[in-house]
Amino acid sequence: MATKANKKMLKSILLIMLAFVILFVSVTGYRLTTIMLINGEKYQSLASEQQLYDTLITAPRGNILDSKMNILATSDTAYTIYIIPNSINNLQDENKKTLIKTTIAKGISEILEIDFETALGYTEKKTSYVTVKKRVDKSVADKIRQFTADNKDLGIARYIGIDETTKRYYPNDSLASVVLGFVGDDNQGLAGIESYYDAQLTGVTGRVVAAKNALGADMPFSYQVVEEAKQGNSLVLTIDSYLQHIAEKYLEQAVEANRAGDRGACVIMDVNTGAIRAMATKGDFNPNSPFTLSEADQALLDAEGSTYTKNELLNKQWRNKTVSDTYEPGSVFKIVTGAMALEEDLATLDSSYNCAWSIVIAGQVYHCHKKGGHGTQTLKEAMVHSCNPAFITIGQLVGTSKFSKYFEAFGLTKKTGIDLPGESISVYHSEKNMGPTELASSSFGQTFNITPIQLITAVSAAVNGGNLVKPYVVSQVLDYNNNVIKSTQTIVKRQVISEETSKKIRTMMQAVIEDGGAKNAYVAGFKTGAKTGTSEKVAQNNASGEVKYIASTVGIAPVDDPELAVLVMIDEPNGGSYYGGAVAAPVVSEILTEALPYLGYEPQYTDKELAQYALNIPSVINDDIATAKNKIVAAGLKTRVIGNGEKVLRQLPLGGQSLAKGGTVILYTEEGATEEPNVTVPNFIGATVSEANNIASAAGLNIEFTGNISSNGYITAYKQSIDPETQVPTGTIVTVYFRDTSAANVAD
Numbered sequence: 100m101a102t103k104a105n106k107k108m109l110k111s112i113l114l115i116m117l118a119f120v121i122l123f124v125s126v127t128g129y130r131l132t133t134i135m136l137i138n139g140e141k142y143q144s145l146a147s148e149q150q151l152y153d154t155l156i157t158a159p160r161g162n163i164l165d166s167k168m169n170i171l172a173t174s175d176t177a178y179t180i181y182i183i184p185n186s187i188n189n190l191q192d193e194n195k196k197t198l199i200k201t202t203i204a205k206g207i208s209e210i211l212e213i214d215f216e217t218a219l220g221y222t223e224k225k226t227s228y229v230t231v232k233k234r235v236d237k238s239v240a241d242k243i244r245q246f247t248a249d250n251k252d253l254g255i256a257r258y259i260g261i262d263e264t265t266k267r268y269y270p271n272d273s274l275a276s277v278v279l280g281f282v283g284d285d286n287q288g289l290a291g292i293e294s295y296y297d298a299q300l301t302g303v304t305g306r307v308v309a310a311k312n313a314l315g316a317d318m319p320f321s322y323q324v325v326e327e328a329k330q331g332n333s334l335v336l337t338i339d340s341y342l343q344h345i346a347e348k349y350l351e352q353a354v355e356a357n358r359a360g361d362r363g364a365c366v367i368m369d370v371n372t373g374a375i376r377a378m379a380t381k382g383d384f385n386p387n388s389p390f391t392l393s394e395a396d397q398a399l400l401d402a403e404g405s406t407y408t409k410n411e412l413l414n415k416q417w418r419n420k421t422v423s424d425t426y427e428p429g430s431v432f433k434i435v436t437g438a439m440a441l442e443e444d445l446a447t448l449d450s451s452y453n454c455a456w457s458i459v460i461a462g463q464v465y466h467c468h469k470k471g472g473h474g475t476q477t478l479k480e481a482m483v484h485s486c487n488p489a490f491i492t493i494g495q496l497v498g499t500s501k502f503s504k505y506f507e508a509f510g511l512t513k514k515t516g517i518d519l520p521g522e523s524i525s526v527y528h529s530e531k532n533m534g535p536t537e538l539a540s541s542s543f544g545q546t547f548n549i550t551p552i553q554l555i556t557a558v559s560a561a562v563n564g565g566n567l568v569k570p571y572v573v574s575q576v577l578d579y580n581n582n583v584i585k586s587t588q589t590i591v592k593r594q595v596i597s598e599e600t601s602k603k604i605r606t607m608m609q610a611v612i613e614d615g616g617a618k619n620a621y622v623a624g625f626k627t628g629a630k631t632g633t634s635e636k637v638a639q640n641n642a643s644g645e646v647k648y649i650a651s652t653v654g655i656a657p658v659d660d661p662e663l664a665v666l667v668m669i670d671e672p673n674g675g676s677y678y679g680g681a682v683a684a685p686v687v688s689e690i691l692t693e694a695l696p697y698l699g700y701e702p703q704y705t706d707k708e709l710a711q712y713a714l715n716i717p718s719v720i721n722d723d724i725a726t727a728k729n730k731i732v733a734a735g736l737k738t739r740v741i742g743n744g745e746k747v748l749r750q751l752p753l754g755g756q757s758l759a760k761g762g763t764v765i766l767y768t769e770e771g772a773t774e775e776p777n778v779t780v781p782n783f784i785g786a787t788v789s790e791a792n793n794i795a796s797a798a799g800l801n802i803e804f805t806g807n808i809s810s811n812g813y814i815t816a817y818k819q820s821i822d823p824e825t826q827v828p829t830g831t832i833v834t835v836y837f838r839d840t841s842a843a844n845v846a847d
């Protein structure tokens with residue numbers, strides 16, 4: 100027996116030895132929280148041949164943190180379960196050998212949830228080390244330990260081993276998944292940040308060499324640390340978890356409500372620095388189990404007659420659409436065409452253009468979306484109307500040479516260089532291949548393909564004073580002591596347009612929200628700007644025969660001195676409307692309505708907005724009844740008193756919340772006063788503003804309006820904050836979201 104390699108013994112001794120290593124590195128002040136043995140097979144074979152053990156020590160992978168130092172990805176202790184078939188097969192007693200094999204196979208197949216036959220197969224292998232399962236958690240490892248203890252009489256512990264390793268862990272599950280990416284079985288980065296920054300995160304593997312004493316296995320080891328392991332660096336992202344959360348929440352709701360055929364994407368970018376504050380694709384995946392399909396994708400795979408493969412769907416759910424997809428931006432691009440004409444002094448905001456519905460360029464007829472045409476309009480009005488004939492005219496005025504020069508200057512001919520893998524290149528008409536018709540279609544954002552990240556970077560340049568910045572997601576690299584070893588500085592590639600032109604673009608984008616197709620991007624209390632776009636997916640349409648669209652909107656806020664640009668795109672909306680103004684603009688509104696107060700911007704409501712949207716509820720707790728009533732009535736609200744006490748003990752809704760005019764604040768004046776009974780939340784979807792008001796008051800609820808309620812189109816509710824049929828206390832505020840659904844107001 101002494102001449103045969105005793106793997107278990109070897110493992111134990113190596114672990115003791117490694118404990119010395121840990122002690123050693125601790126004493127020398129080196130931080131090493133977890134160690135991992137790899138290459139088990141290799142050192143085992145070395146052991147039998149040379150009596151020399153060369154062991155690698157892997158340091159833990161660095162963390163990934165958001166801009167507020169919240170952990171997005173970290174490493175947990177995990178365990179690898181292995182067995183030692185040679186030690187079983189070397190047993191002389193055939194009956195005992197069989198009993199041990201079946202006992203092990205039964206035990207590990209149950210605990211590790213693998214097939215019994217597969218487990219039995221492992222015990223038959225002519226090798227000294229078989230990995231049964233990697234990256235199991237402690238509870239599973241404990242069950243294996245218990246199993247070996249329960250079978251002590253068979254000496255099972257000699258044939259099963261447990262190695263401590265690390266396992267990547269993402270505490271927020273799918274949050275920012277397409278940005279973070281994921282790792283493989285050996286903790287190697289396979290996608291996203293995990294892949295792009297793999298070398299930084301991985302750190303440096305250490306090595307220990309140990310020699311076996313010539314007198315035999317029972318003798319102590321001598322060992323030497325040849326190279327110390329070095330823990331991976333951590334990364335601080337520009338992503339803010341809260342902004343990421345609201346971007347994902349509203350994007351996901353829109354992808355579902357519009358039954359998007361090919362998902363949706365959103366980017367929130369700091370227009371001045373290029374820092375990406377949020378970046379999302381929905382539906383996406385959970386990086387803790389990246390090879391599991393989402394429920395929706397599993398259903399697609401399982402559907403009768405499904406032509407999908409699992410790999411195809413996995414690749415889709417891993418795909419970061421904002422950098423890897425290209426699309427025709429459509430009318431959102433009119434921002435860029437407008438900027439060219441203004442910068443070259445070929446137009447002013449008041450230059451006038453005629454739209455007679457159709458325009459003919461080199462024999463090709465182009466129509467405006469408005470039947471009969473817009474007639475004479477200024478540049479600003481043409482932007483508000485999103486009039487194609489006007490922008491074709493402007494494009495012809497700019498000419499192919501200058502158009503191509505600006506197209507390149509706005510960064511649309513090259514990758515942005517964002518620090519993420521898989522960035523696609525754009526496809527466009529080069530200057531020498533651009534005739535009058537290519538120029539015409541390019542002027543309103545069609546017949547060329549760019550990535551969403553290129554588009555939002557170009558729009559950022561158009562509104563930030565003219566600077567084309569490089570977008571980025573990693574702001575700092577930290578060493579294992581959280582010392583900053585590298586910081587990302589904003590890179591301004593060039594100034595494309597003047598501050599003066601940029602200001603004019605902002606003015607036009609504000610007008611598009613106030614009077615044009617982006618009314619649904621409106622944010623009460625804040626001055627913002629936006630431009631919508633709807634484009635056909637030309638390549639896909641040719642293949643399938645049916646027309647598919649991408650609906651998108653880019654918003655900027657605050658419009659006078661923008662900090663944020665928000666791009667939302669819904670790919671293949673199937674929920675009725677496919678216009679950017681109907682499908683994507685409301686999502687921009689929802690996101691900015693929460694993002695701006697979060698970033699410290701104070702809402703400043705106009706009188707009109709105050710009348711329609713939000714009245715601030717005063718806090719009246721501990722006030723006497725008369726004072727409380729006066730305060731609330733002065734705020735434009737009503738009261739209802741419950742109980743016979745003299746002071747207000749409780750109020751609903753609470754002070755500080757906002758409520759539409761005419762809402763009711765319930766004042767409780769007695770401990771144990773009979774509570775108002777719960778009420779059932781009604782369905783507001785499809786209701787007009789006044790209908791919603793009536794529905795809420797009949798139900799004993801308060802209502803808060805958000806979205807677009809002030810334009811002259813057909814305004815209806817499309818979403819509510821509390822689901823219908825939910826039981827809630829009387830007086831609870833339900834937020835109801837409104838948008839204009841009339842095609843004339845949202846087409847572009």
Ligand SMILES: [Zn+2]
Binds near residue numbers: 454468472484486
């Ligand atoms: Zn027109």
